[in-house]
Amino acid sequence: MKRANANCTRVRRAVQILVAALFVASPLAAGRALFGAARGSEAPTGVPADLPFWGTLSSSQVGPVTLLDPFAAVQAMAASLSFDPAWLVAAAPVVAFYGLVRARSFCGWVCPVNLVLELVDALRRKLRIEVAERVVARRTKMGAALGVVVGSALVGIPLFEAVSPLSALNKLVVVGSFVGTIALALIVAAELLWGHRVWCRSLCPLGGFYQALGRVGVVRIAIDERACTRCGRCKKACLADPEILDPAIYQGRRTVDAGDCMVCGACIDACPERALRYTATVPGSNLFDSSTLSAANDKEVSR
Ligand code: SF4
Ligand code: SF4
Structure with missing residues (x-):
């Protein structure tokens, strides 16, 4: 049995933190401007509208x-x-x-x-x-x-x-x-x-x-059913709903198709058999398959 890993979660965490920092930058800029004004500073102070990006997840401004x-x-x-x-x-x-x-x-x-x-x-x-x-x-x-x-x-x-x-x-x-x-x-x-x-x-x-809106989109979690031992660890880790993995684990579906899947990759990290991976497909062509990255990593580690 291979070890579970946490690569997907690490990358996702970095993205989450980056996005949060991006949105927090504008209230910080506003606070800096207010603080400068309160101190009677003559120096020009930044305001959110000066930033190339500002706003919230509801409404934001990227340049124009x-x-x-x-x-x-x-x-x-x-x-x-x-x-x-x-x-x-x-x-x-x-x-x-x-x-x-x-x-x-x-x-x-x-x-x-x-x-x-x-x-x-x-x-x-x-x-x-x-x-x-x-x-x-x-x-x-x-x-x-x-x-x-x-x-x-x-x-x-x-x-x-x-x-x-x-x-x-x-x-x-x-x-x-x-x-x-x-x-x-x-x-x-x-x-x-x-x-x-x-x-x-x-x-x-x-x-x-x-x-x-969820069933559309090219990115999916794919399963290698020969590697899967049906241990259920992926279901335990699932951030959406454990049931959405059932068709892939037990019913021969090649991918997790439920609209609820967040493609968070927690299931990939939890699987000790490396039976799960990211794929990106459009009809007739496979754009991306993360198993090729894992294989390259495994090769690198075994050197
Ligand atoms: S995909 Fe992996 S974690 Fe999920 S049941 Fe199969 S072997 Fe277990
Ligand atoms: S990618 Fe996330 S939400 Fe989708 S099946 Fe895996 S753990 Fe659940």
């Missing part, structure tokens, strides 16, 4: 290009009961990116709440705090996404944006919205007191929105 989270755009349309083509233009690159890669890659690789919950989970394991594995149907979050859109239309404000824990983290908890910070605290409490990964797996409306 405005980007909008598509779920925020849908909520804005529902809340205002109107349609602005500019929202569609701003959301289109984000939809295209996640549609091309894999929709819930946002949850696994970008969302700061997922990063916080993974840290909470690591701490919990270190402190040997047991958390229940209560199952809440993972489709619940698609219902939550629909409820947010209908609710936004009824009350006239983009509901999830108003309480978003993501924005609280993007703007640093201390300067982010008070409600968003409370929402984040409740999510952490739910993680510890209600059920393991209950927010990301079953409740987050944004996760539900991406789950609805």
